[in-house]
Amino acid sequence: xxxxxxxxxxxxxxxxxxxxxxxxxxxxxxxxxxxxxxxxxxxxxxxxxxxxxxxxxxxxxxxxxxxxxxxxxxxxxxxxxxxxxxxxxxxxxxxxxxxxxxxxxxxxxxxxxxxxxxxxxxxxxxxxxxxxxxxxxxxxxxxxxxxxxxxxxxxxxxxxxxxxxxxxxxxxxxxxxxxxxxxxxxxxxxxxxxxxxxxxxxxxxxxxxxxxxxxxxxxxxxxxxxxxxxxxxxxxxxxxxxxxxxxxxxxxxxxxxxxxxxxxxxxxxxxxxxxxxxxxxxxxxxxxxxxxxxxxxxxxxxxxxxxxxxxxxxxxxxxxxxxxxxxxxxxxxxxxxxxxxxxxxxxxxxxxxxxxxxxxxxxxxxxxxxxxxxxxxxxxxxxxxxxxxxxxxxxxxxxxxxxxxxxxxxxxxxxxxxxxxxxxxxxxxxxxxxxxxxxxxxxxxxxx
Amino acid sequence: xxxxxxxxxxxxxxxxxxxxxxxxxxxxxxxxxxxxxxxxxxxxxxxxxxxxxxxxxxxxxxxxxxxxxxxxxxxxxxxxxxxxxxxxxxxxxxxxxxxxxxxxxxxxxxxxxxxxxxxxxxxxxxxxxxxxxxxxxxxxxxxxxxxxxxxxxxxxxxxxxxxxxxxxxxxxxxxxxxxxxxxxxxxxxxxxxxxxxxxxxxxxxxxxxxxxxxxxxxxxxxxxxxxxxxxxxxxxxxxxxxxxxxxxxxxxxxxxxxxxxxxxxxxxxxxxxxxxxxxxxxxxxxxxxxxxxxxxxxxxxxxxxxxxxxxx
Numbered sequence: 001x002x003x004x005x006x007x008x009x010x011x012x013x014x015x016x017x018x019x020x021x022x023x024x025x026x027x028x029x030x031x032x033x034x035x036x037x038x039x040x041x042x043x044x045x046x047x048x049x050x051x052x053x054x055x056x057x058x059x060x061x062x063x064x065x066x067x068x069x070x071x072x073x074x075x076x077x078x079x080x081x082x083x084x085x086x087x088x089x090x091x092x093x094x095x096x097x098x099x100x101x102x103x104x105x106x107x108x109x110x111x112x113x114x115x116x117x118x119x120x121x122x123x124x125x126x127x128x129x130x131x132x133x134x135x136x137x138x139x140x141x142x143x144x145x146x147x148x149x150x151x152x153x154x155x156x157x158x159x160x161x162x163x164x165x166x167x168x169x170x171x172x173x174x175x176x177x178x179x180x181x182x183x184x185x186x187x188x189x190x191x192x193x194x195x196x197x198x199x200x201x202x203x204x205x206x207x208x209x210x211x212x213x214x215x216x217x218x219x220x221x222x223x224x225x226x227x228x229x230x231x232x233x234x235x236x237x238x239x240x241x242x243x244x245x246x247x248x249x250x251x252x253x254x255x256x257x258x259x260x261x262x263x264x265x266x267x268x269x270x271x272x273x274x275x276x277x278x279x280x281x282x283x284x285x286x287x288x289x290x291x292x293x294x295x296x297x298x299x300x301x302x303x304x305x306x307x308x309x310x311x312x313x314x315x316x317x318x319x320x321x322x323x324x325x326x327x328x329x330x331x332x333x334x335x336x337x338x339x340x341x342x343x344x345x346x347x348x349x350x351x352x353x354x355x356x357x358x359x360x361x362x363x364x365x366x367x368x369x370x371x372x373x374x375x376x377x378x379x380x381x382x383x384x385x386x387x388x389x390x391x392x393x394x395x396x397x398x399x400x401x402x403x404x405x406x407x408x409x410x411x412x413x414x415x416x417x418x419x420x421x422x423x424x425x426x427x428x429x430x431x432x433x434x435x436x437x438x439x440x441x442x443x444x445x446x447x448x
Numbered sequence: 449x450x451x452x453x454x455x456x457x458x459x460x461x462x463x464x465x466x467x468x469x470x471x472x473x474x475x476x477x478x479x480x481x482x483x484x485x486x487x488x489x490x491x492x493x494x495x496x497x498x499x500x501x502x503x504x505x506x507x508x509x510x511x512x513x514x515x516x517x518x519x520x521x522x523x524x525x526x527x528x529x530x531x532x533x534x535x536x537x538x539x540x541x542x543x544x545x546x547x548x549x550x551x552x553x554x555x556x557x558x559x560x561x562x563x564x565x566x567x568x569x570x571x572x573x574x575x576x577x578x579x580x581x582x583x584x585x586x587x588x589x590x591x592x593x594x595x596x597x598x599x600x601x602x603x604x605x606x607x608x609x610x611x612x613x614x615x616x617x618x619x620x621x622x623x624x625x626x627x628x629x630x631x632x633x634x635x636x637x638x639x640x641x642x643x644x645x646x647x648x649x650x651x652x653x654x655x656x657x658x659x660x661x662x663x664x665x666x667x668x669x670x671x672x673x674x675x676x677x678x679x680x681x682x683x684x685x686x687x688x689x690x691x692x693x694x695x696x697x698x699x700x701x702x703x704x705x706x707x708x709x710x711x712x713x714x715x716x717x718x719x720x721x722x723x724x725x726x727x728x729x730x731x732x733x734x735x736x737x738x739x740x741x742x743x744x745x746x747x748x749x750x751x752x753x754x755x756x757x758x759x760x
Contacts, residue, residue, distance in 0.1 A: 082677070084670040119714055121662075216451040239758035244486040251454045260451070275747065278724050279731040279755040286669075286735050299716025303704065304724045307662040308732060314666050346664040353663070353702050436701075440549045 003053070005030040011049035012042065019043050035059060035079070060253045061262050064204055064229045066093055066130060066291070067158025068179050073129045075231070075264035075290035081250055087315040092284065093129035093291045094305060095160055097270060099136040100146040107146065111154045113297040119306060122322070122345065126306035132184075132293045133172060135163035144171030151175035160184050160206070160266075160291070166193040177201040182231055182291075184266065186222055188214065195225035206266060208233035212248055216260035231291060232263045239280050242267050246288040264290030274301055285309050320345035324368035326397050327352065330361030334402040337362045337445060339431065340388060341409055342369040342377045350435045358439035360446050363401065367391045374409045385418025392423060407431040455487040458680035462739070463650045463688050464492060467623055468572030469599050473538055475739040476690030481676065482737050483759040493756055494734055496741045496749050497538035497574050498530040499696045502553065502561045503545035509706045511722040512696075512744045527565045527573075534749075540574035540742045541565055542697070546587045547578035555587045559594035566598050574601040574742070576625075585609040592616035601625060601740075603692075604655055607638055614647045625692055627655035630667045632674045639686045652689035653740060660698040661729040668693070669736040676737035693733040696744035699726045727751045734759075 009029035020041040022028040031037035032053070039045060039053050061076040073093040080086045098110050110131070117128040131150060135143040143163060150159060152175075160182040161172045173183050177200075184206025186194040191207075198205040205227045209215040215234050222230060234245035249265055252258035267284040269292050271277040277294055278301045284292040285308050294301075314320060322345050326338075329352055341351050343366045355362050367388065369377035377383035392398075392406065404426045408415060410433030419428045432441050457480070464477030475495040480488020504520050505513050519525040523541060530536035543558045545551040562575055575591045577584030584604075589612055592602050603625025605613040610626065617624040626642055628634035635656050643649045656671040678687040699705055705722035707715065715721060726748035730741050734756070743749050 082670075082673050083666070084674055212453065213451040239755060240483065240485070240760070243483055243759065247484070248453045251456075252451070256454055258451075273751075275720070275724055275727060275751045276754055278728055279751055280758070282728050282731055283735060283755075283759075286732055298720065299714060300721035300724055301716075303715050303721065304661065304728045307704075308665070308728055311662065311666040312669070312732075316666070316670055346659075346667065349663045356703060357701060357706075437549065 003033065005033040008032050008053060011046075011053055013044045013046075015044065017044065058259075059262075060257055061250075061264065062229070064231060064264050064290075065180050066160070066182055066204065069156060071127070071129065071156055071158065072180065073158060078250065078288070079254060081247075081254060083312060084316050087317070088313045090290065091309045091313040092289045093158070094281070094302075094309070095130040095132040095291055095293045096128050096297045097132045097134055097162075097293055097295050098146065098150070099134040100139070100143045101136045107149060108153075110297070111150065111157075114157055115154055117297055117299075117302050119303060121303075121307060121310060122320075124310060126310065128297050128302060130158040130160055130291070132160040132162055135165060135168045135172070138165065138168075140165060140168040140171045143168040144174070147172035147175050160293075161203075162206075164190060166190055166197060169194060169197050173197060173201040173203055176203070180204065182206050182266075184208070184231070185233060186218065188218055191218065191221055192225060195222055195227045198227055204229040204231060206231050206233055207263075208235060210235040212245060212252075212261065216258070219260045219263065230263045231266050232261065233266045233268075236267060239283050242269075242280070242283055242289075243287055246284070250288045266291040266293065268293045270295035274298055277301070278304055281305055282308050286312050318371070321368075321371035322348045322366055324366055324391075326395050326400075327364040327366060328361075329355045329364050330359070332361040332363050334400060336360070336401070337407055337442065338365060338397065338401060338403075338405065339363070339407040340365040340367060340392070342367060342372060342374050342383055344369070344371050344373045344377075347373050351438070354435040354438040355442065358442040360439075360442040362442065363397065365392065365395065365397065365406075375411050378412050378415070383412065383415075385415050386422050388415065388419050389422030392426075405429055409433065453486075457488060458683070460680040460683035460685075460688060462676075462679055462690055463652075465623060465651070465653065465690055467538070467574075467599055467601055469597070470570035471537075471572065472599075473572050479680065481680065482735055485760065490760065492739075493760060494739045494741060495538055496730075496743055496752060497540040497572075498534060498536040498749065499540045499542060499742050499744050500526040500530060500565075501545065502541065502543045502558065503551055508700055508744070509722060511705065511719050512700055515746060523561050524564045524568045527569050531569045531571050534746050536571055538572045538574060539565070539569055540576060542576040542578070543587055543591065544578045546583055547580050548583060550578065555590035558587045559590040562591045562594040566595060566600075572600065573598065574603065574625075576603050576742075579604070581606060581608040585612040588613045589616040592620045592622055595622065596620040599623070601653060603627065603653070605638075605642070607634070607641075610638065610642060611645065614642050614645060617651075618647055623651045623653060625653045625655050626689075627657060630657045630659070630664070630671055632656070632671055632678070635671070635675060636678075636684075636686055639689065643686065649685060649689060653692050654687070654689045655692040655694060658692075658694045658698045658729075658733070660695075660702050660704075661725055661732065662704060663698070663702055665729060665732060669732060672733065672736035672738060690739035691737055692740045692742070693730065693738035694742045695726060695730045695733065696742055699729050700744055723747045723751075727755075731755050 253262040267289040269281040369382040416428040461479040466474040519529040604627035
């Protein structure tokens with residue numbers, strides 16, 4: 001159970017030596033209780049205190065890494081239930097299932113889907129993070145052969161080896177030894193052998209049981225067998241079970257500091273219909289999964305799931321910003337109109353989308369206003385006549401366009417005089433207040 | 449160590465809202481987080497309404513426009529098609545043709561369309577303006593009168609025009625959508641203003657403003673979660689009306705539902721991408737607390753209904 005600041009304080013040296021960076025031992029204890037400091041910062045803490053506090057001060061959801069290298073996926077470390085409270089930390093891995101009963105062609109095609117899944121969206125590289133190998137045949141040799149093929153053809157891809165048969169597990173985990181693969185998994189029946197195999201391959205152990213009571217007993221057992229890094233599978237099948245189990249696991253870990261369920265969660269979203277599967281996978285992404293297994297990786301589905309994952313894991317306290325520059329929408333010429341707005345990403349998305357809808361090619365000047373929207377930036381003095389004038393002059397756009405007309409958002413019509421004063425030879429036109437009026441505005445301006 | 453599920457129960461409850469007179473539909477009514485029937489009561493499914501318009505949907509992308517070829521030239525045919533062929537549980541008529549930048553149709557034109565559509569369907573009707581604050585306060589007043597006795601939802605009332613629209617909804621026995629822009633405080637303030645003028649809070653639907661996947665979905669998602677927590681955990685009655693996610697109109701105007709595959713091959717099939725975009729936006733907002741959805745594509749609606757089946 002979580003200790004209070006005062007309980008922690010009693011275990012500290014009480015010297016107020018400040019070596020931890022905090023003014024007093026009590027202040028340090030309070031930070032430890034909120035999990036905003038690490039016990040390592042105290043050089044004088046006793047071994048006894050370490051043992052007691054180590055457990056209590058560990059993060060509520062254990063950090064576990066899947067895979068190695070640049071594409072490794074960090075999991076766990078979550079601290080909240082709702083994203084408005086604090087940023088969700090580690091976005092879930094999406095794993096494509098490959099069965100050992102799939103034909104060679106299917107295996108090949110799926111590996112290509114995974115390798116070619118990378119997309120750049122708003123500056124982030126997003127991809128299918130892992131493959132989940134299923135031992136559907138029940139045959140150890142066949143499963144081992146699939147593992148060899150995957151290791152050879154997709155050497156950088158993280159792997160989850162899915163079987164309850166220790167012989168098959170042993171055969172299939174070998175090619176991924178030392179590569180932070182997950183062996184999924186251990187059950188009540190096979191836990192001892194699976195723990196040995198996972199330890200010798202330095203793999204994370206997936207632990208599965210039906211329901212949360214059985215699952216918590218099993219993680220305790222696996223831990224006593226010397227395995228620390230686990231992912232947990234409560235056996236959820238329906239969307240309702242995913243929601244129920246994931247919610248209880250996250251709550252138990254965070255609110256009760258219940259260690260036996262303080263591990264990243266793996267969910268299985270496979271459905272016959274790809275569209276429906278994307279909704280079940282989306283539930284896992286929104287509601288606390290660390291790994292979501294899917295059965296297919298269509299590009300359209302990947303894009304929707306990657307985008308959802310990015311949205312849900314955005315930091316709610318930091319406005320999303322886009323880079324300050326003059327964006328080209330469509331294929332603008334030196335005579336195309338020039339519009340300006342702020343660099344709040346939502347503003348950028350909506351305005352650029354509407355300009356695109358208008359089918360009128362345009363130059364869109366996005367000015368750095370620390371991620372604030374137009375009215376907020378204006379009110380905060382970040383979107384003013386002189387700042388806009390400076391940005392336009394320094395952007396070099398004057399060398400790229402033939403005209404000297406700047407379209408400003410309707411909400412800051414008041415700025416038009418100030419901009420014209422500072423930007424000699426320029427004419428300021430007041431655009432619509434709302435972006436959805438831009439297509440009509442741009443089309444009528446073009447016709448005139 | 450034995451595991452005791454950390455169940456949570458709440459003092460507050462979302463108001464159940466029933467609409468329609470022929471076929472009635474009820475949504476809301478839960479006293480727990482979305483679909484948490486393992487620790488509270490979730491008496492009603494969310495309601496999905498099919499969106500239609502008073503004018504042909506020229507600006508809808510091909511993927512969704514083509515579904516309504518042959519019926520979308522006439523709102524009466526279109527509404528009947530939704531009810532009879534698509535088995536719509538409710539229809540949302542958007543009077544977009546009344547917008548000054550569209551056809552600038554009059555309030556009288558709108559009232560006639562509402563009357564005609566109501567005469568053609570049995571399922572409940574949601575009547576939406578064109579989101580032009582001045583014009584809506586004229587159009588929705590006449591529309592509410594024309595729909596008197598049908599127990600519709602009228603919307604959307606915003607801070608700038610709520611008085612006339614709310615008065616018309618109240619006088620003609622309708623429910624009302626109160627929309628504000630992605631801010632829990634603005635949303636609360638508008639609901640307070642409406643109740644202060646005598647509008648029954650149990651007849652309100654809160655629209656915290658929708659956003660599409662990839663275009664601010666996280667803002668709508670978190671505002672909805674915060675409103676729902678205020679309703680349940682803080683038992684704040686002003687925040688207890690059910691919530692609307694007006695999904696279709698936000699989804700079917702963005703690039704991901706329009707850009708062809710030959711231009712962006714890495715995005716995959718345009719048709720399936722568009723449908724998935726609407727369905728994923730809708731299902732995510734259901735998880736955040738929406739109980740009333742307005743959608744356009746049959747396949748997206750069907751997938752979301754199937755998803756709800758698995759959650760209930």
